[in-house]
Amino acid sequence: MLIIEPQTGDIIKANIAAHQFYGFSKDKLESMSIQDINLLSPEQVASERALAKSENRNYFIFRHKVKNGDIKTVSAHSIPINYNNKKALFSIIQDVTAERKYKKALWHYQSNLEHLVDKQVNQIDKTKRNLIHILFLSILLLSILASFLFFLLKRKNEAEEQRSLIAQIVEQSPVSIQTTDLDGIITYVNKEFINSSGFESTEVIGKKNSILKSGVHQTALYENLWHTITSGKHWVGEFYNQRKNGETFWEKANIYPLKDSKNKITSYVGIKEDITQLKNDEKQLRLASTVFKTATEAVMVTDTKNKIVAVNEAFIFITGYQESEVLGKNPSLLSSGHHDVEFYERMNETLEKSGQWQGEICNRRKNGEVFYEWLSVTALKDELGQLESYVSLFSDITKRKKAEDKIYRQANYDSLTGLANRNLFVDRFEHTLEVAKRENNTVAIFFIDLDGFKNVNDTFGHAKGDMLLKLTTTRIKETLRKIDTVSRLSGDEFAIILSGNHDVFSFEKIASLILEKIASPFQLEEIEAYVTASIGISIFPDDGETSEELLRKADSAMYKAKEKGKNNVQFFTKEMDIKAQQRRNLEVELRKVILNKELILHYQPIHEVSTNKIISAEALVRWLHPIKGLVAPSEFITLAEDIGFITDIGDWVLEEACKQAKYWQSQFDVAPKISVNISSVQFQRQDFISKLVHILEKTQLSPDSLILEMTESLLIQEDDQTFIQLLTLKEMGIALSIDDFGTGYSSLSYLKRFPISILKIDRAFIKDITSNSEDEALACAILAMAKSLGLKVVAEGVEDLAQCQLLTKHECHFIQGYFFSRPLDADAFTEYLTQHI
Structure with a gap:
């Protein structure tokens, strides 16, 4: 049995009997056309149809070729049917080869018999012809009668065989x-x-x-x-x-x-x-079609010739092109020219090898606007493994990329001058040192401090001071190569990395040229201002092998230049390292601060703006020096980290803060949580969790009353041990907060991976938020990102009402800063709680 497409002759369906008769597999037979097996020409087929009609037959006789090359004579009985909503022919094919051979043999035998009789009759005497004629007629009559009886019997058998065959076909029908x-x-x-x-x-x-x-x-x-x-x-x-x-x-x-x-x-x-x-399948197709049309990601399908054959609504929305404008076109119409030929060659190589490619790409919309997209391309193949098409999915990441770029630039570049900040400077410096060690090169660090800048700033205002810093940047860069790194470390301090085959004399020449340029008058609009510079230089490998050591020694040399009257250059020498000796003295004193009970804690409240309630207090360590008085953390925390004493200070702060928080809980019905800063060294210590548990048990403070603050540098490594430790703290009920968010590294993946609850926007973003649109945009970006991740945000360094109102407008609900209160000692903070709870 065959089901055939009447227009093309394609075989749509074949049953088992057909596979066995023709010798082809199911898949092969159903991929063939009836013309592939029918040996009759179109003219012969037409002739057979006419003959069948004239003989009133309901079947046709064809000659079909089977797989082994044999020629079979078949009868084809066909009726029209509706198959899969299309017209088709239901054909029953019967092998009649043997029957046709038999009929041909019978005809040949009868012809020979008649010829033989005629020959014998001619040899008989004419006198006996009448008798023989009678005898012949009798024999012929008997032969006809026998043939007729045989024909009737055969037709009956054939009919029974045909009925049996049809019954089998019907019974075995698919x-x-x-x-x-x-x-x-x-x-x-x-x-x-x-x-x-x-x-x-x-x-x-x-x-x-x-x-x-x-x-x-x-x-x-x-x-x-x-x-x-x-x-x-x-x-x-x-x-x-x-x-x-x-x-x-x-x-x-x-x-x-x-x-x-x-x-x-x-x-x-x-x-x-x-x-x-x-x-x-239809349901799945409808679903796929709906997903295709309504997906928020753009979808583009291209054929093997890289011509666009389909796009969805998101594609139209993102690119600005209508479907009719891109169908049949090459996707290169979106190219921005941002990527070179090698980029696309690498993409194609990856697609050919793995069948997939994904990455960031810069394209151009119809209106000419450049946009960034995250693109995933998949090569689709048919059941034979032949390439069929490419499906590209992409999302517009322009806004996210701009926000990330802003955060990255804020973390790595000085917003005023556009120079590398300390973070980027140190990173580049360490890389330069690695190269210098391999290639045996010399590296010099210039530490530059402006003489008289404070006077300009105080006299003419910060705006004029900022102008002077920008002009200073330009003058310094004019003296250097493009490959040299210039950084603004802070205020009026700059640093330069010079590498290559320089000697002391060339370094001094460059430094002198910088001094000369900076000493020239600065035209600050209507004001002419004068400053000079003091430059200290340290050289690798003579003065040290680490970035920290070399920067510190260049700083010492810079102070020596100031001592010598300013506006000069000094190279580091061992004799000038007086500051290093003072640092060592301070180190000795620092190691005794816990034993001598010279450390104290101050507390700064964090307010919920809508209720004005104090939700937590940040513990801030201070050193009450017996001679120098109150020493700020900036003067001893870095030193404590350098000498490995930070963990001792950290443990003391943690225990004292928990003890104070427990006291407040005993005095007030609703007491604030306590927030404690944890250094990277302290956190990465193997016994950190056990020590923390011990402190909580000792002070009897519930873990859910404690917030631990840490910097981004602690999380950037994203190692498994950090993750396990943070998860343990979270499961204990301790809240985790990122301090000074935005001033560290550019990677934000840790926010999704680690169980962070709170982000604290660094005061650097808050300082000029009411006057600097970039700072406002950056703060908004951080707030929006935190909201999408379900994080609370605390704004640090809020000093006035305008800042507070602007942050509240952008849905920042928690504020810390002088606007509410300066850091207070324990007694003063207790009094503050009495007034605000």
């Missing part, structure tokens, strides 16, 4: 077939009906089709069906039926009335195909 009588009672079902419905033939024969009803369809459907077939017409439709086990399924049905020779309907035959999978 579609469900059933017959019913005029009352709709089932009289026959084939094997596929049994397989599909789950009912045995004995369970359905003698019953109506209602046994399969699922109850979904309205009565009108069945009434239309019955009206159609009882009128002698063919009915096509779909049923949502139910199998014996209760499972529902979809069927496509073709129901025909069968008529006798008098054109009277005798029964009905139903040919049904399970289309459940087709329905599910």
Whole structure:
């Protein structure tokens, strides 16, 4: 049995008997056309159709070629059907090769017999011809009678064989077939009906089709069906039926009335195909189409010739191009020219090797605007492994990238001069030293401090001071190569990294040129100002091998230049390292501060603006020196880190802060949480968690009353040990806060990975927030990002009402700074709590 597309002759479906007869596999046979196996030319096919019509035959005789090369004579019985909503021919192919050979042999035998009789008759005496003629007529009559009887018997056998063959074809058909009588009672079902419905033939024969009803369809459907077939017409439709086990399924049905020779309907035959999978596929296609159209990510499909064949609404929205403007075009119409040829070659190489590529790409919208996208490209292949198309998904990351770039620049560049800040300077310096060690080069550090800048700033105002710093930057850069790094470390302090085959004399020459340029008058609008510079120089490898050591020694040399009258250059010498000696003295004193009880804690409140309630207090360590008085943390914390004493100070601060928080809880019904800064060294210590647990047990402070503040540098490593330790703290109930957010590193991935609860915006972003739109935009970006990640935000360094109101407007609900209170000692803070709780 074959199902054939009538227009093209393509074989759509073939049963097992067809595979066995033709010798081809199922997939191969169903990929062929009837013309591939039919040896008759179109003219011969037309001739055979005309002959069958003239002989009133309902079949055709064709010559088909099977896989092994044999030629088979076949009869083809074909009827039109509706298959998968398309017209098709249902053809029963029967091998009649043997029959045709037999008929040909019989005809040949009869011809030879007649020829032999004629020959013998001519040799007989004419006198005996009458007798022989009578005898011949008798023999011939008997032969005709025998042949006729043989023909009748053969036709009967052929009819029985054909009926048997058709019965086998119907029984083995891949579609469900059933017959019913005029009352709709089932009289026959084939094997596929049994397989599909789950009912045995004995369970359905003698019953109506209602046994399969699922109850979904309205009565009108069945009434239309019955009206159609009882009128002698063919009915096509779909049923949502139910199998014996209760499972529902979809069927496509073709129901025909069968008529006798008098054109009277005798029964009905139903040919049904399970289309459940087709329905599910259609559902998936509709879903995929909906997802394609409504996806927030842009989707672009290109063919093997790199021509666009489909785009979705997000593509149109992001690029500005309408669908009609891009279909058939090359995706290069989006190119911004930002990437070189090698970039796209690498992309194509990756696609060819792995079938996928993803990364960041810079493209251009229809309006000419450049935008950044995160692009994922996948190569799709067909079932034969041949490339079919490419699917590209991309999202517009322009806003995110700009926000990240702002944070990165804020963290690594000086906002006033555009120079590298200390973070970037140290990073580049360390890289330069690594290269110098490998290539045996000399590296010099220039530490520059402006003489008289404070006087300009105080006399003419900060605006004029900022102008002078910008002009100083320009003058310094004019004396250097583009590859040299210039940094503004702070205020009026600059640093330069010079590398290469320089000697002391060339370094001094460059420094002298810088002094000369800076000493020239500065025109600050209507004001002419004068400053000079003091420059200290340290050289690798003579003066040290680390960036920290070399920068410190250049700083010492710079102070020596100031001592010598300013506006001069000094190279570091061992004799000038007086400051280093003072530092060592301070180190000795610092190691005794805990024993001598010279450390004290001050507390600064963090307010919730909407309620004005104090939600927490940050503990800030101070050194009460017996001679120098109160020493600020900036003067001893770095030293403590350098000498490895920071963990001792950190443990003391943590215990004292927890003890104070517990005291406040005993004095007030609602006491604030206590927030304590933790250094990287302290946190990374193996016994940090156990020490913390011990302190909490000792002070009897609940973990949920404690907030630990840490810097971004602690989290940037993103190692497993850090993650486990932070998770342990979170599970204990301790809140985790990022201090000075935005001043560290540019990677933000740790915010998603680590269990952070609070971000503290550094005071550097708050200082000029009411007058600097960039600072405001950056703060807004941090607030928006924190909100999307479900984090609380505390703004540090808020000093006036305008700053507070602007931050509140942008939904920053927690404020810390002089606007509410300076850091207070324990007694003063207790009094402050009495007034605000």
